[in-house]
Amino acid sequence: MNQSAVVQAEIEPAESPLTPESWGKLGMWVFLAGDAMSFGALLAGYGALRYGSADWPHPSSVLGVGLTAFMTFLLICSSVTMVLALDGIQRGDMAALRKFLALTILGGVSFLAMQAYEWTHLIHDGLGLSGNPWGASLFGTTFFIITGFHGAHVTGGVVYLSCYLTRSLLGGLKQGHASEIEIAALYWHFVDLVWILVFTFVYLL
Amino acid sequence: MADPAVMTAGPAVHVHHELGFWRTYIFSTDHKMIGRQFLFLGLFMLIVGGALAMLMRWQLAWPETAVPGFGWVPEPYMVEGIIPPNTYNSLFTMHATIMIFFAVMPIMIGCFGNFLIPLMIGARDMAFPVLNMVSFWSGLLGGLVMLAGFFVPGGHAAGGWTAYAPLTAKAIYTGVDWGQNLWNISLIILGVSSMMGSINYITTVVNMRAPGMTWFRLPLVIWSLFITAILLLLALPVLTSALAMLLFDRNLGTHFFLPEGGGEPLLWQHLFWFFGHPEVYVLVLPAMGVTSDVLSTFSRKPIFGYRAMAFSMIAIAFLSWIVWGHHMFISGMNPLLGTAFMLSTMVIAVPSAIKTFNWLGTLWGGSIRFATPMLFALAFVSNFVIGGLSGIFMASTPVDIFIHDTYYIVAHFHYVVAGIIFAMFAAIYYWFPKIFGRKLNETLGKLHFWPTFIFFNGVFFPMHILGVGGMMRRIYNPLQYEFLQPLQPINVFITANAFLLGLVQILFVVNFVWSLIAGKPSERNPWQANTLEWAAPSPPPHGNWGEALPVVHGGPYEYSVPGMAEDYLPQNQSRRPSPTLAKRHGPSGGQVTA
Ligand code: HEM
Ligand SMILES: [Cu+2]
Numbered sequence: 001m002n003q004s005a006v007v008q009a010e011i012e013p014a015e016s017p018l019t020p021e022s023w024g025k026l027g028m029w030v031f032l033a034g035d036a037m038s039f040g041a042l043l044a045g046y047g048a049l050r051y052g053s054a055d056w057p058h059p060s061s062v063l064g065v066g067l068t069a070f071m072t073f074l075l076i077c078s079s080v081t082m083v084l085a086l087d088g089i090q091r092g093d094m095a096a097l098r099k100f101l102a103l104t105i106l107g108g109v110s111f112l113a114m115q116a117y118e119w120t121h122l123i124h125d126g127l128g129l130s131g132n133p134w135g136a137s138l139f140g141t142t143f144f145i146i147t148g149f150h151g152a153h154v155t156g157g158v159v160y161l162s163c164y165l166t167r168s169l170l171g172g173l174k175q176g177h178a179s180e181i182e183i184a185a186l187y188w189h190f191v192d193l194v195w196i197l198v199f200t201f202v203y204l205l
Numbered sequence: 206m207a208d209p210a211v212m213t214a215g216p217a218v219h220v221h222h223e224l225g226f227w228r229t230y231i232f233s234t235d236h237k238m239i240g241r242q243f244l245f246l247g248l249f250m251l252i253v254g255g256a257l258a259m260l261m262r263w264q265l266a267w268p269e270t271a272v273p274g275f276g277w278v279p280e281p282y283m284v285e286g287i288i289p290p291n292t293y294n295s296l297f298t299m300h301a302t303i304m305i306f307f308a309v310m311p312i313m314i315g316c317f318g319n320f321l322i323p324l325m326i327g328a329r330d331m332a333f334p335v336l337n338m339v340s341f342w343s344g345l346l347g348g349l350v351m352l353a354g355f356f357v358p359g360g361h362a363a364g365g366w367t368a369y370a371p372l373t374a375k376a377i378y379t380g381v382d383w384g385q386n387l388w389n390i391s392l393i394i395l396g397v398s399s400m401m402g403s404i405n406y407i408t409t410v411v412n413m414r415a416p417g418m419t420w421f422r423l424p425l426v427i428w429s430l431f432i433t434a435i436l437l438l439l440a441l442p443v444l445t446s447a448l449a450m451l452l453f454d455r456n457l458g459t460h461f462f463l464p465e466g467g468g469e470p471l472l473w474q475h476l477f478w479f480f481g482h483p484e485v486y487v488l489v490l491p492a493m494g495v496t497s498d499v500l501s502t503f504s505r506k507p508i509f510g511y512r513a514m515a516f517s518m519i520a521i522a523f524l525s526w527i528v529w530g531h532h533m534f535i536s537g538m539n540p541l542l543g544t545a546f547m548l549s550t551m552v553i554a555v556p557s558a559i560k561t562f563n564w565l566g567t568l569w570g571g572s573i574r575f576a577t578p579m580l581f582a583l584a585f586v587s588n589f590v591i592g593g594l595s596g597i598f599m600a601s602t603p604v605d606i607f608i609h610d611t612y613y614i615v616a617h618f619h620y621v622v623a624g625i626i627f628a629m630f631a632a633i634y635y636w637f638p639k640i641f642g643r644k645l646n647e648t649l650g651k652l653h654f655w656p657t658f659i660f661f662n663g664v665f666f667p668m669h670i671l672g673v674g675g676m677m678r679r680i681y682n683p684l685q686y687e688f689l690q691p692l693q694p695i696n697v698f699i700t701a702n703a704f705l706l707g708l709v710q711i712l713f714v715v716n717f718v719w720s721l722i723a724g725k726p727s728e729r730n731p732w733q734a735n736t737l738e739w740a741a742p743s744p745p746p747h748g749n750w751g752e753a754l755p756v757v758h759g760g761p762y763e764y765s766v767p768g769m770a771e772d773y774l775p776q777n778q779s780r781r782p783s784p785t786l787a788k789r790h791g792p793s794g795g796q797v798t799a
Contacts, residue, residue, distance in 0.1 A: 023332040026408045034400050036439040041446035041476055043462065048472050055467075065355035130458040136467050141459040145450075 014193065022179040025186070032190045035153075039194050042149060043201055046142045059203050062127065062134050063143075064118065071114050072199050075154075078107025079192045080186045090174040094168060096187035101165045108158040115151050119144075143202060150198050153191045160184055220772055224747075232342075234334035235363045235747055236319045238353055239341050241640060244633075246345060247308050248717075251626075253352075254303035259603040259707055261296050264288045266693075266700035268682040281282055282360060290681045293379060294363035297679055299355075301366035302388065305346050305488065306395055309622070312629050313491040314345065314437070318430045320640060324568070325427050327415025327755045327777075329748050333401075340401035347394035354387040362388035365679065367481070370462030370473040374454040386455060389448045395513055396445035399437050406434035415737070417757030421515070422776065424736045424761040425508065428515050429494025432522045433487050439526075440483040447476035471536060478529035485577030486525045489589075489621060490518060492628030496582045498761075499631050502566055502734045503579035504571030505772050507762040510563040517556035524553040534602050535609050550600040561586065572772075576732070577650030581631035584658045585624055592620030595669065610679075613672025619665045630657075630713070638731050642744040643724030648717040656709040663702030733773045736761050740777050747776035 019025040050056050061067070081103040088096030122143075126133040131142040162186060167173045224233075233239060251310040263272050271286030272364040282292055319337065323330050327687060331337045354361040361384040364373035368388070410431045414423075423431075448459040451473070461464025462473045501508040530538065530546030566585050573579065595617040599605045608614065630653075637645045674692050676683055683689040683696060737757070740751050755777040763774040774780075 023408050023412050026412060027333060027336075027404045030404045030407045030438060031400070031736040034403065034442050037439050038442035038446045041479075044451065045446070045472055045476065047470060048475070049461070049467070052469055053467050092683060129453070130460065130466070138460060138467050141453070141461065145453070145459075 006166060015119045024183050025179060028183045028186050032186065036194075037192070039149070042142075042146050043197065044052055044203065046146060049138050049142060050136075053136045053138060057132070057134040057136070057139055059205070062132075062139070063122070064202055065200070065203050067114060067118060068199060068203050071111050072195065074107050074111055074114075075192050075195050078104045078111070079189050081107065082188045086178070086181050086185050089173070089175060089181050094173070094175075097173070097181070098165065098168050101168070102160075105161050105165060105198060108154050108161070112154055112158070115147065119147075146198055146202055150191070150195055153194070155186050157191050160187065232338060234330075234338045236323050236331045236334070236337060237640070237745060237789040239315045239337050240318075240618035243311045243319060243343050244640070246341075246348060247310075247312035247316060249417065250303050250307040250311070250348065254300050254308050255707055255710070257303070259703060260288060261293065261300065262700040262703040264293055264296075264681070265683060266697045268684050288330070291360060291363060293681045294365075294379070294679075295381070295384070298362050298365050298368075298388075302362070302392075303351065305366065305484070305622070306392065307351065308397075309488050309625055309629070311344065313488070313495075313625065313632070314430065314433060315341070315402065315493070317426070317491065317632055317636070318434070321738060322406060322409055322427060322430060323413070324741060324749060325424050325640075325736050326410060326413060326418050326557060327737050327750070327757060328409060328413040328755070329750065330414060331405045333405050336401050337405050340398045340405070343394055344398035344400070347391045347398060350387050350391040354384045354391070357387065358382040359556045360384050367477055368451065368473075369477075370390070370451060370454070370470050374451060374473075376455065386452065389452045389455075392454075393445050393448050396441045396448075399441050403434040406430060407438065410434075415754050415757055418737075418776075419757075421512065422757055422760050423515075424494075425497035425511070425514050425518075426491070426494035428518055429490040429497075432518050433490045436487050436490075436522055436525065440480045440487070443476055444480035444484075447473060447480070451620075471533075474533050474536060475529070478532045479526075481532065482529045483504045484522055485622070488625055492585060492625040493495060493518070494787045495632040495635075496564065496585050496627045497560075497567075498734075498736065499578050499582040499635055500567050501762045501764065502635075502732055503574045503576060503582075504568055505764045506567055506571040507567075507576070507760075507764055508563065509566030510559075511760065511762065513559055514563055514613035517559045520556040521553060524549060524556070528553055531600060531605075534605050542663050547600060547602050548637070551597070554593065554597060554600070559591060560731065561593065567671030576634075576731055577645070577654055577775070578631045578635035578732075580651065580654045580658075581627045581634060584654070584661075585627040585631060588627060589604055591666075592617055592624055593645055595620065608672055611672035611680055612668040612676045615678050616665050616668035616672060617669070620699050623661070623665070627658075627661075630654075633717075635732065636738075637720070637743075638727030639743050639745070640737055641724075642727055643720050644727045644731060645720045645724060646716050649712055653709060653712040653716065657706065660702045660706035660709065664699050664706055667699055671695055671699075700797040730775075733771070735763060735775050737775050737776055740775060 017023075017026075019029075082101045085097050085100035088094070088098075088100055127140045127143070128135055129141055129144050132138075164173065164177060164181060164184060229235075230238065233242075260272060260275075269287055272283070272288065273286070275283055275284040278286070281289065283289065288296070319331070322328075359376075359380060359382040362368070362373070362382070362386065363379045363381050368385075372378050373385055375531055379385070410423075410427065426496055450459070453459040454461050454463060454468070460468040462468045462470050464470060497508055497514060528546060528550045530542060531550045534543055534546070549620070595613070599608065599614065599617060634645055634650055637643070671692055674689070676689050676692060680686075684693065727743045729741070731743075732739070737755055738745075757776050758778060758780045759774060759776055761776055765772045766774050
């Protein structure tokens, strides 16, 4: 072994980063872990309040589960188009990126529109932040707070993705930015996953 | 994000270009400047929180007499200098809130986390410098909102730092309206600020360690800050959600925590303490990390049981999620559950004990240098032992039911949380030369240390006796209770010590300001320490390392290595075997080949 090999051996390999392609990816994972805890707290609170309540209405008797099932389906589809958008930019196919990014945004916007429709309907029927003609008032509270918090996340996602769509239309997005789209996709899938939990606990069970 | 090649190569490009005043000192994205900003914020708030404590101590020693010099404070905050009951409630609430969230956290995590992480792992800055800047400014905003609460009608939050519902869920229960709202809003903002900090700290430590800086070559203070960042990341969002629910209950007519509408007051306690217990470790872990580094450096010995130290912090991080119920023993929980919480709490004492014994093992046989940072670190350990031992009593449910909510508890947690102040001083005295490029005065430092240590114990040790004697915490006037009247001399004694404790801090302020302006300029490595930050100039320039990143060749605590000329071996110094070493290990020793 020559001198430089000795030095090499004692240095050990340079520490390998977890996400060498971009720091932002790990940053997003970390953020999502924290954000998951805020949803977790809301859902745990929901569980405790519902368990302790004597007159919690059965969700399907108040909420239109059919519509929300469709909304869930829509959100899952938008996750699929997000995957395709990422695939597009990774291949350098910017037209595919734009098309599927637009479809993803459309999915998000339709979801929000349907949620607005659902909310107006329920509010019209008397469900409110602190009132519920079908029983426990906390049913209304938790419903609006949890779906509202999730809706805010979808809104944020739509804005986030729209920024990239605009950038791409202005020609500022290149194949080399694929990891940024990947980060945005992480967020979008997370919001989707959270919705599946919300749908299960607040609508189905 | 920019492409990674540029990021790892670091800002070599802009190492040399000059930034204007605003970008250098105010809206800086340099981790060192952000660290300094957090330090000044924290020290200012420490003075505010301390002043509130002094007012409380006046009231407890000489209840319902006018505080000298406070006659000007308008009603209803004070009545001709006398502290009314409502104000007393605000005092202990805000004292604790400010100390925990705006003094200890900004200094230990905001300042030292920011300053030390990139320097000690050999990086040029944090992973996301702009996010880092926003984290400071939102933290400051949170602080201003918190301070604003003192000036709104109805006064500041008065429901204790734990803000138990339903007391805090309706304005009429405490008479505090916007004070409590601002309290909630401020902590929500701080939650966002802290989340940004966590994202930076975790990503930076995981991704940006210099070549050769393996996980088990990280200094323990970096381990502690890394684990703290994880705890904060997962704990604070739970508090944020709970704070939002409380805010809705107060302002939008919901009933999350109000039984009258089917809500559960206990839900608040569960959510709060699910955050609150990890929070206790958030406060104490960085202090433990600082202590480990300082003890090793000034004992000129490797830390005893490095891996045990790192693993016990990891164990604490896991266990801290399943002990929260020990704050709720008297809430009427199922005794089986209570016992489970009691056992998990006793288990979490084990890693803490491991750390204590390892500190003692580090000291054993060392050539100890009693410099000021070392004195403060030793004091932290001794206070921590007292706080840790008194904690064991409380973990046992039968005893806790007796001493719960007495001054025994106040004594216990001050030995731990206010004891952190000693680790904080240790850190400031130790790293001041690196942060500001000048040394603090050692003589003044020692003059600051001894009275601080003595009066601290004079304040908090007698509180154990008050507690066992039955004095409840959070009471306005102990003299209202006949059985407490014989204990009153102890209260007077404590207050006298508290005022002296406050007074001697002037020595620190003088030393700090004077050294900042005219202290002796410091060389790179004034304490002959091993860790990487000492390899950079004092203070380090923008980009920290000039042209090339440092390369790490060994662990952080290799002091007094046999056969070496010096008693320290910096991490970035090559371990190329010296002739003496080769002799010691014989011909087959290590990688020595011809
Ligand atoms: C160094 C001087 C200090 C003094 C003289 C002091 C004094 C006090 C007193 C007298 C109380 C009890 C009030 C009551 O129950 O009626 C109290 C409560 C408290 N203090 Fe301190 N304290 C000091 C430092 C600190 C520090 C540095 C921290 C935290 C980092 C801290 C955290 C707390 C907490 C959490 C409470 C409980 C508040 C509540 O009951 O909601 N204290 N302090
Ligand atoms: Cu605890």
